[in-house]
Amino acid sequence: MLTSEYAHGEKKEEVNWNKGELKALIFDIQGHSVHDGPGTRTTVFMNGCPLNCIWCCNPEGLFHHPIMVFRESRCVCCGACINACRYGAITISEDKKLIHDRNLCDVCKTTDCINACLHEAASLSGKYYTVEELMKIFQRDRQFWGGKGGVTFSGGEPLFQRDFILEILKRCKKAYIHVAVETASCFDTDYYMEVMNYVSWVFTDIKHMDAVEHKKLTGLENKLILKNIRTLAEKQDWDGFMVPRITIIPGLNDSEENIRATAKFVKEIGLEVINILPFHRLGESKYRQLGRTYKFAEQKPPSNEHMLSIKKIIEGEGLVCFVGYETPF
Numbered sequence: 001m002l003t004s005e006y007a008h009g010e011k012k013e014e015v016n017w018n019k020g021e022l023k024a025l026i027f028d029i030q031g032h033s034v035h036d037g038p039g040t041r042t043t044v045f046m047n048g049c050p051l052n053c054i055w056c057c058n059p060e061g062l063f064h065h066p067i068m069v070f071r072e073s074r075c076v077c078c079g080a081c082i083n084a085c086r087y088g089a090i091t092i093s094e095d096k097k098l099i100h101d102r103n104l105c106d107v108c109k110t111t112d113c114i115n116a117c118l119h120e121a122a123s124l125s126g127k128y129y130t131v132e133e134l135m136k137i138f139q140r141d142r143q144f145w146g147g148k149g150g151v152t153f154s155g156g157e158p159l160f161q162r163d164f165i166l167e168i169l170k171r172c173k174k175a176y177i178h179v180a181v182e183t184a185s186c187f188d189t190d191y192y193m194e195v196m197n198y199v200s201w202v203f204t205d206i207k208h209m210d211a212v213e214h215k216k217l218t219g220l221e222n223k224l225i226l227k228n229i230r231t232l233a234e235k236q237d238w239d240g241f242m243v244p245r246i247t248i249i250p251g252l253n254d255s256e257e258n259i260r261a262t263a264k265f266v267k268e269i270g271l272e273v274i275n276i277l278p279f280h281r282l283g284e285s286k287y288r289q290l291g292r293t294y295k296f297a298e299q300k301p302p303s304n305e306h307m308l309s310i311k312k313i314i315e316g317e318g319l320v321c322f323v324g325y326e327t328p329f
C-alpha cells in the first residue's frame with residue numbers, strides 16, 4: 001500500500017512545494033458538498049499528510065506530485081501508451097492486461113501515457129492551483145452555499161502545505177467566507193493555533209487514545225494531537241466550533257475502553273459533541289488504480305447496531321453523539 005517508500009519517500013517532511021509562485025497540490029475539488037460542515041460547501045482535497053493510517057481511503061492524497069492513475073475497466077488495450085512511455089514502464093500480460101512498473105511511474109514527471117490515451121484509462125490525479133485560481137472557484141460557487149455554507153479544506157491533510165493554507169485562509173477571511181477544516185491535528189502547536197485563527201469550524205480526528213496503538217495504526221504517537229485539540233478547545237478567545245471525529249474500525253479502535261477514554265477526554269476539555277463514522281472500503285479501487293495492494297480488503301465495516309452501541313457509550317459519558325454524516329450541521 002501507499003505506506004511504501006514512495007508515498008512517504010519524501011520522508012514525511014512538509015515538502016516545500018511552493019517554490020516560486022505560491023501553489024498547492026490538490027487532488028479534488030467538490031462543489032455542493034453537504035457532509036463537510038454546515039450548509040452547502042465547496043470542499044478542497046489537498047495533498048500531503050504527516051500520518052500514514054493503514055485504512056486511508058484517499059491514498060492519492062499521500063503523493064507529493066501529480067500521479068498517474070490507471071482505470072483498467074476503460075482500457076481497450078490499444079497500446080498507444082506503451083509506445084508513448086519513454087521509460088518502457090508498461091508491459092502487456094498474456095491475458096491482454098497492462099502491467100505498470102510503479103517504481104518508474106511513481107517518480108515519473110511526464111504525462112506521456114496520459115496524453116496518448118484516448119480512452120481516459122490513464123489520467124492524472126493532482127493539480128497545482130494558485131491562491132487566485134482557488135479564490136475564483138470559491139467566488140463562482142458562492143451563490144450555491146446559501147447563508148450557512150462556505151469552504152471546507154480536507155485531504156490528505158489540509159494543513160500540510162503550510163504557506164499555501166495560511167495564505168488562502170487569510171484571503172477567505174477577507175472575503176467573509178466561512179471556513180471549515182478536516183484535520184488530524186498533527187502539527188506543532190504554534191502553527192496549528194496560527195491556522196485556527198482563520199478557521200470557524202474544525203473536524204478533528206481522534207484515531208486512538210492509546211499512544212502505542214495510535215502509532216501502530218498511523219505511524220505516529222498521539223501526544224501532540226491530543227495537546228493541540230486540548231489547546232484549541234480551551235482557548236478562550238477562539239470562537240470556532242470543534243467536532244472530534246472517530247472513524248470506527250472494528251477490532252482496531254472500537255473497544256469500549258478506547259471509546260470511553262475518547263469520550264472522557266472530549267468532555268474534560270469542554271467539548272460536547274462527537275461524530276462517529278463507520279469505516280468503509282470505498283478507497284479500495286483507488287489502491288488498484290495506483291497499483292497498490294489494499295491490505296484492508298477483508299476488513300468488515302461496523303454494523304449499524306455496533307455504531308449505535310458505541311453512540312450509547314459516548315452518550316453515557318454525557319456527550320452528544322452523531323453517527324455517520326447525517327449530522328444536523
Ligand code: SF4
Pocket residue numbers: 068084085086087088089090100104105106108109110111112113114
Ligand atoms: S506514468 Fe510515466 S513512467 Fe508510468 S507509464 Fe506513464 S509515462 Fe510511463
Ligand code: SF4
Pocket residue numbers: 074075076077078079080081082098116117118119120121122
Ligand atoms: S492508451 Fe489507454 S486504452 Fe490504450 S492501452 Fe494505454 S491505457 Fe489502455
